[in-house]
Every structure is written in C-alpha cells, then in structure tokens.
Amino acid sequence: MDLLISNLGHGFGVALSFQNLAFALLGALIGTAIGVLPGIGPVATISLLLPITFGLPATTAIIMLAGIYYGAQYGGSTTAILLNLPGEVSSVVTTLEGYKMARNGRAGAALATAALGSFFAGTVATILVAASGPVLTQVALSFGPADYFSLMLLGLIIACVLAQGSIVKAIGMVVLGVALGLVGTDVQTGQQRFTFGIPELSDGLGFVPIAMGMFGIAEIVLNLERPESRSILSTKVGQLWLTKEEFKRSTPAVLRGTLVGSFLGLLPGGGASLAAFGSYMMERKMSKGRAMFGNGAIEGVAGPEAANNAAAQTSFIPLLTLGIPSNAVMALMVGALIIQGIQPGPRMVEAQPDLFWGLIASMWIGNVMLLVINLPMIGMWVKLLSVPYRFLYPSILVFCCIGVYSLNNNAFDVYMTVLFTVFGYICSKLKMEPAPLLIGFVLGPMMEEHLRRAMLLSRGDWSVFVQRPISATMLGIALIALLLMAMPNIRKGKEKAMAE
Amino acid sequence: MKLNVNGKDMASGLILMAIALAGLYLNLDHSLGTARRMGPGYMPAMVFWIQAGLGALVVFFSLMNGPDPLERWTGLDIGTFLGGIVAGLAAFWIAPSIWGFFGQTYNAVGVGLAVGFFVMAISAGWKMLAIICASVSLFGLLFEHAGFFIGLATLIIVSCFAEPTHTKKGIVGVTAFLLALSWWVFIYELDIRVNLWPQF
Numbered sequence: 001m002d003l004l005i006s007n008l009g010h011g012f013g014v015a016l017s018f019q020n021l022a023f024a025l026l027g028a029l030i031g032t033a034i035g036v037l038p039g040i041g042p043v044a045t046i047s048l049l050l051p052i053t054f055g056l057p058a059t060t061a062i063i064m065l066a067g068i069y070y071g072a073q074y075g076g077s078t079t080a081i082l083l084n085l086p087g088e089v090s091s092v093v094t095t096l097e098g099y100k101m102a103r104n105g106r107a108g109a110a111l112a113t114a115a116l117g118s119f120f121a122g123t124v125a126t127i128l129v130a131a132s133g134p135v136l137t138q139v140a141l142s143f144g145p146a147d148y149f150s151l152m153l154l155g156l157i158i159a160c161v162l163a164q165g166s167i168v169k170a171i172g173m174v175v176l177g178v179a180l181g182l183v184g185t186d187v188q189t190g191q192q193r194f195t196f197g198i199p200e201l202s203d204g205l206g207f208v209p210i211a212m213g214m215f216g217i218a219e220i221v222l223n224l225e226r227p228e229s230r231s232i233l234s235t236k237v238g239q240l241w242l243t244k245e246e247f248k249r250s251t252p253a254v255l256r257g258t259l260v261g262s263f264l265g266l267l268p269g270g271g272a273s274l275a276a277f278g279s280y281m282m283e284r285k286m287s288k289g290r291a292m293f294g295n296g297a298i299e300g301v302a303g304p305e306a307a308n309n310a311a312a313q314t315s316f317i318p319l320l321t322l323g324i325p326s327n328a329v330m331a332l333m334v335g336a337l338i339i340q341g342i343q344p345g346p347r348m349v350e351a352q353p354d355l356f357w358g359l360i361a362s363m364w365i366g367n368v369m370l371l372v373i374n375l376p377m378i379g380m381w382v383k384l385l386s387v388p389y390r391f392l393y394p395s396i397l398v399f400c401c402i403g404v405y406s407l408n409n410n411a412f413d414v415y416m417t418v419l420f421t422v423f424g425y426i427c428s429k430l431k432m433e434p435a436p437l438l439i440g441f442v443l444g445p446m447m448e449e450h451l452r453r454a455m456l457l458s459r460g461d462w463s464v465f466v467q468r469p470i471s472a473t474m475l476g477i478a479l480i481a482l483l484l485m486a487m488p489n490i491r492k493g494k495e496k497a498m499a500e
Numbered sequence: 501m502k503l504n505v506n507g508k509d510m511a512s513g514l515i516l517m518a519i520a521l522a523g524l525y526l527n528l529d530h531s532l533g534t535a536r537r538m539g540p541g542y543m544p545a546m547v548f549w550i551q552a553g554l555g556a557l558v559v560f561f562s563l564m565n566g567p568d569p570l571e572r573w574t575g576l577d578i579g580t581f582l583g584g585i586v587a588g589l590a591a592f593w594i595a596p597s598i599w600g601f602f603g604q605t606y607n608a609v610g611v612g613l614a615v616g617f618f619v620m621a622i623s624a625g626w627k628m629l630a631i632i633c634a635s636v637s638l639f640g641l642l643f644e645h646a647g648f649f650i651g652l653a654t655l656i657i658v659s660c661f662a663e664p665t666h667t668k669k670g671i672v673g674v675t676a677f678l679l680a681l682s683w684w685v686f687i688y689e690l691d692i693r694v695n696l697w698p699q700f
Contacts, residue, residue: 055690166509168561172516172554179523179547186530186540193540194526217632224628224662390663391674394656397632398678401639401655406692412606414640418613418633425629429571430512448543460536 008130011357015365020060024362027064028369031071036079036381038086040396042072043435044219046332047211048396050339051403058340059355063362065336069329070122070312070363073272074370077114077305078381082107090272090308093280097293097300104296108240113250113298114305115374121258121306122367125313128262129320130360133349136321140346146454146464150474152447155324157478158267159439161485170436173427177440178447180205187445188452200412207335209404209413210441213420214427214434215328216400220393221425240375242298249289250302256282257306265311266318271327275311276304313363320356321346324443328435331442506562507570513558520552576623584630588616601645610641628662635659647697648687652679 014020034045046065053061076091081098094114101110143151160170183194184204195201242250260282261275280300284290287299316333318324323345325331337344342352349356374381404413427434458464466472523544533539573581592612596603602611617634620626635658643651656678660671686692 052690166558166561166565168554168557169509169512172512172551172558175547175551175554176516176519179519179544179551182544182547189540191530191540193530193544194523217636221629221632221662224632388665390660390666390670393663394659394674395678395681397636397655397659398652398682401636401643402652402682402686402692405640405643406686406694409644409693410606411610411640411644414636414643415606415609415613418636418640421633421636422629426515430508430515431568432512444547451543452538455535455538460534462535 004130004134007134007353007357008361010353011130011359011361012365014059014354014358015063015361019057020063020358020362021365023056023060023064024067024366025369027067028071028366028373031068031073032075032370032373032381033384034068035072035075035077035091036384037387037392038079040219040392042069043211043328043332044216044396045072046329046336047208048216048400048403050208050211050332050336051407053336054339054407058337058342058352059358061336061340062333062355062359063366065333066316066359066363067366070309070366071370071373073305073309073312074115074118074374075381076308077118077301078111078374078378079385081110081114081301082382083385090276090312091305092273093276093304094301096280097297100294100296101298101301106246106296106298109242109246109298110301111378112240112242112375113246113254113302115371117250117254117257117302117306118309119367119371120254121261121310122313122370123364124258125262125265125310126360126364126367128314129317129363130357132317133321133356133360136317137346137349140322143346143470144454144468145450145457146468147470147474149447149450149454150465150471150478151322152324152443152450154474154478155318155326156436156440156443158481159326160436161481165431165433167482167485169431170433173432173434173436174440177437177442178444180210180437181441181444182448187449198412200408200410204445205441206407206413206416207338207441208407209416210420211332211335211438212400212404213417213422214424214438216396217417217421218424218428218434220396221421222428223389224393240378246298249287250298253283253287253299253303254306256286257303258310260303261307261310262314264307265314265326267326271315271329272308272312275307279303279307309367316359316363319344320348320359323348323446325439328438331435331438334442504564504567506565506568508568509562509565510559511570513555513560513562516555516558517552518555520548520555523548524552574623574625577625580620580623580626584616584618584620584626587619588612591615607641610637613637614641631662632659635662643694645695645699647695647699648683649679649696650698652682 015024030045031042034040034042045068049065053065073090076086077094077098079085080091080094081102084095084099086092086095098110101107156174160167160174181204183201185202186193192202257279260279264275264278265271280303283299283303284293289297289299293300315326315330318326319330319333325334334344342348401414404417405411407413424434454464465475527541527544527548530541530544531539532541532545589612592608595608595611602608614634614637617630617637621630621634635655638658639651639655642654653675656675657671660666660674
C-alpha cells in the first residue's frame with residue numbers, strides 16, 4: 001500500500017510537469033472534439049497523430065494519445081444527449097434514454113449525470129489500474145514463451161468472439177493480420193520474406209500506413225458515400241444539475257456501470273462500446289427505474305456513461321502489464337510505443353516507471369480536466385457541429401498525408417496508405433471487421449518469436465503448450481469460448497445483444 | 501437444403517483464400533526447417549494454411565447464411581474498374597520514358613495510381629473512393645518535389661471534388677485555411693524537413 005502511494009506520487013510528479021500537463025490537456029481537448037463530431041473516432045484520430053508523436057518524449061506522447069481515447073468517451077455523450085446523434089459507437093446507448101431526457105427538458109441533468117458518472121468511473125478505474133498493474137506484472141514475469149504464445153492466442157480468439165458479425169470471418173481477419181506482419185526480414189535468419197525486393201519493405205509493412213488507410217481514409221470515403229444528415233440543435237440545455245431524486249437514482253447505476261465497465265474493459269475485444277451496451281442491459285433489468293426505460297430514465301444515461309469511461313481506462317491494464325492490446329485503440333498504443341523504441345510488456349513497469357506511473361496519474365488528471373472542459377463549456381462543443389463534413393474531411397486528409405509522409409520522408413508510405421485505403425474500403429463493403437486485422441498485425445511478430453523460442457526449448461515437442469499449466473489454461477479458455485460461440489443458442493443471444 | 505447464398509461472405513472467403521494461396525506460393529522460396537528449429541518459412545506456411553482453411557469455411561457457410569448480395573455494379577463501374585487498371589499499368593510503364601523525373605524513386609507508382617483512379621472516378625459508383633485515392637496519390641508524387649504548398653493545395657482541391665455540395669468559394673477558403681494551419685503546425689511548430697517550394 002505504501003509502495004502504491006509512493007509510486008502514484010512519483011506518477012503525479014511526472015504527470016504534473018508542464019509539458020505533460022499541456023499535452024494531457026491537448027489530448028483531452030482533441031478527444032472531446034472528435035467525440036462530439038460524428039464520422040471521426042478515436043482510432044482514426046490516434047492513427048493520424050501517431051507520426052506527430054515521433055518528436056515527443058514517450059511518456060508525453062502516450063499521455064496525449066490516452067487523453068484522446070477517454071476524452072472521446074466524454075465528448076460522445078454530449079451529442080448523443082442533445083441531438084440524438086452518437087458521436088462515438090460507445091455512446092449509441094446514451095441516445096436511447098439521454099435524448100428522451102433532453103426532450104423532457106432534462107438535458108442539463110442528463111449531461112451532468114454523464115459527466116459526473118464518467119468522472120467517478122474514471123477515478124475508480126485509475127485506482128484499479130494502479131493497484132492491479134504491478135501484481136499482474138509479477139505474474140506475467142513468470143510466463144515462459146509457451147505461456148505467452150497461448151496468452152496471445154487467447155487474446156486474439158476472445159477479440160474475435162466479441163467482435164461484431166461472423167466469428168469465422170473475424171478470425172480470418174486476425175490471421176490475415178498475422179500474415180501481413182510476416183512481411184519483412186526474418187529476425188532469426190535475416191532472410192527477406194514477401195518483400196518483392198523492395199527495400200522499404202525489409203523492415204516490414206508500416207503500421208501507420210495500414211492504420212491510417214484502413215481506419216482514417218477509408219472511413220472518409222464511407223462517410224462521403226453516406227449523405228449527411230444533421231439536425232440543428234433545438235433543445236435547450238437548461239440547468240446543469242440534478243434534483244435530489246435524480247441523484248439518488250443515478251448513484252447505484254453509476255456504481256454498477258463502473259463495475260461492469262471495469263471488467264469488460266479488461267477483456268480483449270472489449271473496451272468502451274461493449275461496456276456501455278452491457279451496462280445498459282443491466283440497468284434495464286435491475287434498476288429501480290426500469291419501468292421508465294424508453295421515456296428518459298436517468299439510470300440509462302448514468303450506467304452506460306460510467307461504464308464506457310471505466311472500460312476505456314481498464315483496457316490499458318492488459319497493454320501495460322502483458323503488452324497485449326485488447327482493442328484497436330490499444331493496438332495503436334503498441335504502435336506508438338514501438339515507434340518510440342519501447343517494447344510493451346511486463347518489463348515496462350521496471351524499465352519505464354515514468355511512463356507507467358505517469359500515464360496512470362495523468363488519467364486521473366485528464367478526468368478532472370474533462371469535467372471542466374465538458375460541463376461549463378458545453379455550448380462551445382455543440383457549436384463545433386455546425387462545421388459541415390465537407391470542410392472537415394480535407395483537414396483529416398491533410399493531417400493523414402503529411403503524417404504518413406514524414407514517417408520516413410518517403411512517398412512509398414503514402415502509396416501504401418492508398419493501397420490500404422482501397423483494401424479497407426473493400427473490407428467494409430464485405431462486412432469484414434478491420435479491427436481484428438490490426439490486432440493480429442501487432443501481435444503476429446511477437447507470436448512468431450514466442451512460438452519459435454518455445455519450440456526450441458521443448459526440442460520440437462508441441463505438447464509443451466498443454467503441459468505447462470498456465471499455457472494449458474489459456475488454451476482451454478480459448479477453446480471453451482470458441483465452442484460456446486458454436487452453440488446456436490448462445491450465438492443467437494450474442495446477435496440479439498449486438499443488434500440492440 | 502435450400503441454398504441461401506451470402507454474396508458478401510462468399511467474396512470475403514474467396515479473398516482470404518486467394519491471398520493465402522498467393523502467400524503459400526511465394527513461401528516456396530523459404531526453407532521450412534523443423535519444429536525445433538523453425539526456418540523462415542515455417543510460420544508463414546502455418547499461417548497461410550490456416551487462413552486458406554478459414555477462407556474455405558467462410559465460403560462454405562456463405563452458401564447458407566444469406567441472402568446478403570453484393571452491391572450491383574453498373575456497366576460503367578465494370579468498364580472504369582478494368583479501364584482504370586489498364587490505364588494505371590500503362591501509365592506506370594510509359595511515364596518514365598516521357599519524363600526522366602517520373603523514373604526516379606517511386607514516382608512512376610504515383611503516376612500509375614493517379615491515372616488509374618482518375619479513370620475510375622468517371623463512374624458514379626467509384627467516384628468518392630477514386631477521387632480521394634487520386635488526391636492522396638498526387639500528394640505523394642508532388643509533396644517532395646513540387647514542395648509543401650503545391651503538394652497540399654493539390655491534395656485539398658482534388659479531394660474537394662469528391663463532395664458535390666462544395667462551392668468554389670468554399671474550396672478556396674478551406675484550401676487557404678488548411679495551408680496556413682498546416683504551415684503553422686508542421687513547419688513553424690514541428691519543423692519537419694520538407695521543401696516549401698518546387699525543387700527540380
């Protein structure tokens with residue numbers, strides 16, 4: 001406990017430096033802005049800012065990128081409540097009750113609950129990350145290569161099970177991602193694989209061109225194909241506080257939402273949107289106000305908003321302790337760390353205490369900032385919506401292009417981005433999820449390394465994966481998850497849950 | 501059992517299989533090694549076989565879980581798609597002999613991509629995708645040699661044609677604003693090393 005406090009103290013020392021504070025604020029501001037704006041999400045934003053973080057110290061860069069992710073959860077609720085327009089996927093459920101509340105003249109109360117609930121959840125999740133980080137790291141350090149391989153396999157499988165749409169297709173995308181990760185020089189023999197003699201490919205396919213093409217630019221094209229429909233703000237915000245009764249009703253919802261969100265954020269493939277859905281379902285079944293659902297029940301705003309923010313933060317736990325990204329945003333964080341020359345994994349706590357504790361402290365500071373940014377300044381954010389998409393997308397393109405080019409000062413990366421834009425476009429037309437591909441791409445090279453090392457140690461005996469207890473447990477869970485999904489009843493349940 | 505074909509799934513499965521087979525073919529160059537000492541070809545062989553299997557599985561299920569047909573391609577869509585590929589490849593081969601500059605580094609790739617996408621942009625079905633991709637390709641071609649301002653202005657102006665509600669005044673405004681903003685962010689603040697004006 002004392003150690004935890006002294007570590008957190010160290011973290012606050014790092015996070016409170018002027019530069020880190022400034023970039024945490026910048027991240028929170030950008031995050032809120034893209035949260036408010038539909039059509040651009042945290043994945044696209046973080047991928048287009050990745051190259052810019054190159055020039056920053058690692059800690060500062062990650063603090064800013066993290067701010068974007070949880071900032072987007074705050075911003076997304078604003079438009080969901082006021083305009084029935086989810087700025088992010090994770091705030092889709094907030095529109096259900098939040099917009100009804102706004103129609104009933106309780107917009108101010110809904111916004112206040114969302115912000116306060118998020119803040120509370122963010123605080124709890126920050127403590128959770130700080131407390132569990134070092135413990136999990138200790139566990140992870142006892143992992144052998146076989147355990148690591150199985151853990152990664154488990155992560156990939158669960159990410160697919162929880163992904164939208166067909167599981168087989170999602171696994172196919174993961175494997176394709178792993179395959180794309182094979183391009184480049186083989187680390188152990190130095191042989192060039194799948195490079196077609198192109199020197200730029202000998203270091204492997206670039207992470208940024210793939211992320212930017214599939215998530216940034218392909219997204220623009222798809223948004224352009226959907227004609228714009230934005231209603232103009234007609235609801236009055238009203239007073240930003242809660243009545244005593246509303247406060248009493250939302251408190252248990254926030255507590256439950258925090259719990260559900262913290263847990264779902266940990267799971268690979270989980271993250272903010274799944275957490276918000278989970279909490280909404282729970283509130284509809286359990287809360288005292290369940291009869292009011294559909295007519296503006298405050299529990300339906302408080303729970304999901306707390307859950308998505310809690311999940312946004314706890315999803316950092318697998319990344320910081322095991323080096324395993326649980327969703328596309330975390331895959332981008334791995335990319336950012338690798339660009340900085342840091343290999344994410346259990347050694348990060350020891351080797352990069354500034355980064356680890358500084359990031360955790362900055363999460364809490366960022367939540368305080370977001371509370372201030374969001375509540376009193378809400379009118380300003382809503383005005384942002386009057387910027388039409390036709391002015392927005394050239395700006396996104398400019399940042400994407402300069403970012404990609406300046407990675408290596410080479411137009412080759414720009415052309416690769418074009419290719420992955422086309423591929424991302426095809427994928428979304430065929431309903432193939434791009435997020436599993438990105439996670440596979442990031443984990444692929446690590447999996448190959450661990451597999452080779454494990455097989456070398458076991459002298460070519462494959463049974464090592466079931467003989468080691470940790471590894472066997474992981475594989476067992478993965479198998480159960482797959483079998484469960486193969487059962488028709490459960491699959492239908494999942495489809496129903498996703499559809500709602 | 502009645503067939504209920506899911507066109508999207510079938511296409512996805514076929515794409516997965518095609519990439520896997522191409523990968524397996526290319527992997528013939530690499531030695532497999534043994535399970536104990538894996539060669540550079542071991543992991544790729546495993547990954548591509550799994551991928552091919554999953555692709556086949558997706559195709560198999562696609563026979564039953566439809567219907568979800570592919571979007572219809574008009575005759576013009578097909579024509580411009582094939583025409584774009586042919587024109588792009590032709591431009592890629594011919595460009596270097598027209599002007600030596602096109603032969604340097606990857607400039608011929610940029611020319612080929614831009615030409616191909618402009619041909620595709622003729623049909624309404626491809627318009628958004630093709631114009632955005634063409635603008636990015638032109639950016640790649642111009643940014644280094646024609647400089648920061650010309651490269652960016654081309655990117656912005658060409659990309660604006662993808663959105664029909666743009667007005668002339670709006671395009672001029674957004675171009676001027678973005679040039680100023682990106683100069684301030686990337687040149688003044690971040691100081692990235694690029695030419696501001698044409699260098700040949």
